[in-house]
Amino acid sequence: MNTFEVSVRETTNNAIIKFELNQFITKHQSFEFNNIDEAKNAPLAQQLFYLPFVKKVYISGNFIAVERYNIVEWGDVQDEVAEQIEAYLNDGGIIVEEDATQKKVPVTVYAESTPNPSVMKFVANKKIVNTLFEFTSIDEAKLSPLATELFHFPFVKSIFLDENYVSITKYDVAEWQDITIQLREFIKNYIENGKEIVKPNAAETLQKSTEQLDSQFDTLDDTSKEIINILEEYVKPAVASDGGNIQFISYDESTKNVSVMLQGACSGCPSSTYTLKSGIENMLKQMLPGKVEMVEAING
The missing domain is CATH 3.30.300.130 (Fe-S cluster assembly (FSCA))
Structure with missing residues (x-):
């Protein structure tokens, strides 16, 4: 078993910090806990709720997101929390009990036209990726399970992922009025079921991690x-x-x-x-x- 390593990632909400892991801790499932009672089947979340500033815990894929009360700033405590999570996992601590039920996180996705008549933008009410990705074929898309599945639609020509949206370029054989609802529902259900959007190593593989981009910029x-x-x-x-x-x-x-x-x-x-x-x-x-x-x- 690989040793767990935790990286601290800021989010657009300064009350929420993501603790990203170098491996998956759930089987394509997402869990959200608003208090210690809700977390009775999630020992890791329970541990975090013992910290007085923890307001909400969200566990999904390869990260744990924690929302804080305003009694502290993340800058003062985030490293200690990361160390606590890392130690807990490396000691073989249980994340979520096997019989814990997955809590579906409600997701809304709306379609938005773009200046390019061949492209439609599908916008979600949550962040789906940390950096942008573009795939122009199913071969390129092997680092993204979502993009791979979208390429199974015969009218999908290319896919662009960024922050909270998916832009899809279509072939001329299809009209948007005939396929938009189908694509919107597919993307909504995919995200809602907590499925993997991109592989954990996708950014590094494509030289797009924050560290790699900063290094390139410096040269x-x-x-x-x-x-x-x-x-x-x-x-x-x-x-x-x-x-x-x-x-x-x-x-x-x-x-x-x-x-x-x-x-x-x-x-x-x-x-x-x-x-x-x-x-x-x-x-x-x-x-x-x-x-x-x-x-x-x-x-x-």
Whole structure:
């Protein structure tokens, strides 16, 4: 049996911290406990409720999420909690009793059109991945059980996952009015049943873990770093709302050309070239005078 290792991950809610593990602790099940009584069949959750600041415990897949009361800040206690979880698991502590019933977490998913008529965005009311992934074939999708199952629909051409949504590009053989409800229900049920979205090692395998991305960033020249920071702050939120992403590829100091990759709904979108030229290129020229002449894009 491998030794358990716990990593602390912040979430968008500053009251909630995720304690990620290097292996799975539930069999594609999710459990949510609001107090120590509800956790009577979950010894690990019970242990955590002995901490006076613990408000709620959520156990799923390869992580434990804990919500705190405002009597403490996570920064003061998160390392101790991580150590406690790690020690408990490595001592062979029981996580959830075998007869404990799985608590389905209610999930809502709605469909949202994008500027790209071939792409529909399916938005969930919970976070599903920690970093973005794009898969253009079932072979590429082996790191994502959700994407693999979606590719079994014959009209699915490519899949883009980010934070709390799935963007799906369809083949022209199908019309959205005929397939949207089917896809929405499939994604909703998949998430609701606590099934695995991506493999635990997916980010590392694809060189997308936070540590790997930070390491790559540190090797870049100053102008490239400035370009990435501008894209992150001003461009990415807008394209994410459209179900896509823009990724920095390279900067050529001699020609002052910037190369970016368009992903998700932005890839192949009729309006993306206009957005690139009139929006992103002009913005970089204004914010980095004399350093940028042209922005060119490749579709993901």
